[in-house]
Amino acid sequence: MSNARDVKRRIKSVENTRQITRTMELVATSKLKRATDRVRAAKPYGEALEEVVASLYAPAFAEQFPLLRRPESMKRAAVLLMTANRGLAGGFNANLIKEARTTLESLRGQGVHTELHIAGKKGIAYFRFRGEEIIQEWVDVGDSPTIDDAERLIASLRQRFTEGEVDAVFVVASEFRSAISTPPRTKKLLPIEPAQADKTAEDFILSPSPGFVLERLLPAYVRNVVFTSLVENAAAEQGQRRTAMKNATDNAGDVLEHLTRTYNRARQAQITQEIAEIVGGAAALE
Numbered sequence: 261m262s263n264a265r266d267v268k269r270r271i272k273s274v275e276n277t278r279q280i281t282r283t284m285e286l287v288a289t290s291k292l293k294r295a296t297d298r299v300r301a302a303k304p305y306g307e308a309l310e311e312v313v314a315s316l317y318a319p320a321f322a323e324q325f326p327l328l329r330r331p332e333s334m335k336r337a338a339v340l341l342m343t344a345n346r347g348l349a350g351g352f353n354a355n356l357i358k359e360a361r362t363t364l365e366s367l368r369g370q371g372v373h374t375e376l377h378i379a380g381k382k383g384i385a386y387f388r389f390r391g392e393e394i395i396q397e398w399v400d401v402g403d404s405p406t407i408d409d410a411e412r413l414i415a416s417l418r419q420r421f422t423e424g425e426v427d428a429v430f431v432v433a434s435e436f437r438s439a440i441s442t443p444p445r446t447k448k449l450l451p452i453e454p455a456q457a458d459k460t461a462e463d464f465i466l467s468p469s470p471g472f473v474l475e476r477l478l479p480a481y482v483r484n485v486v487f488t489s490l491v492e493n494a495a496a497e498q499g500q501r502r503t504a505m506k507n508a509t510d511n512a513g514d515v516l517e518h519l520t521r522t523y524n525r526a527r528q529a530q531i532t533q534e535i536a537e538i539v540g541g542a543a544a545l546e
Contacts, residue, residue, distance in 0.1 A: 278512035285505035295495035343380030410487035434496035442496030
């Protein structure tokens with residue numbers, strides 16, 4: 261009887277776990293929908309801003325604007341890693357940490373002095389455990405990042421790049437392609453390297469001058485790249501969490517099915533034994 265009772269307790273435990281994972285899956289699905297909407301809302305502005313910066317850019321501006329400065333050699337680089345504050349998101353945090361380690365090792369292999377800046381408790385905990393020096397830490401960026409969060413993360417790095425204290429800034433975050441495709445990537449944030457534009461400043465009637473416009477757009481462009489990375493990272497986290505919780509729920513269902521069969525066999529064996537004992541006792545009384 262004890263065997264059947266043990267199986268029954270395990271069935272109850274797995275059922276409770278399945279309820280929890282199912283609830284977390286539903287919560288992640290709801291958050292994913294809102295996060296996906298934020299990603300879609302942020303893209304048009306970011307793409308337009310990138311197009312304008314690319315159109316106004318000219319090599320001569322590299323001397324005028326520090327954010328466009330391209331050092332002859334990269335001696336010191338900063339890496340900004342974005343991870344989550346919570347776990348239970350599959351390989352989301354592990355993949356980002358692995359990407360950051362690869363980036364750091366690659367830079368150090370080139371003789372570049374690196375410094376690490378991290379947003380998210382999971383990344384901070386990992387690199388603290390490894391004894392890595394962390395220059396700046398942020399643990400208060402939530403599921404709905406704002407442009408103010410982006411400014412807090414990048415303000416000091418942008419200032420230090422402007423003053424020549426670092427020669428490059430890299431951002432490690434997830435690229436949100438879909439709910440099931442969120443690969444980690446390393447993006448070079450500074451110096452700004454505008455893409456080739458279809459139109460140039462000569463195609464526009466500008467007042468004030470392109471230089472005046474760029475002076476105000478470049479900091480906004482850098483801030484918006486960080487904001488977009490935060491938004492995509494938040495959406496990727498919810499997508500990975502939903503997938504992980506769905507897999508856990510499905511696995512719990514498989515375990516329940518196996519345990520139920522085991523319980524039925526054990527119960528049947530006990531009933532058979534009880535019947536045999538009754539029959540044997542009746543036969544002994546004859």
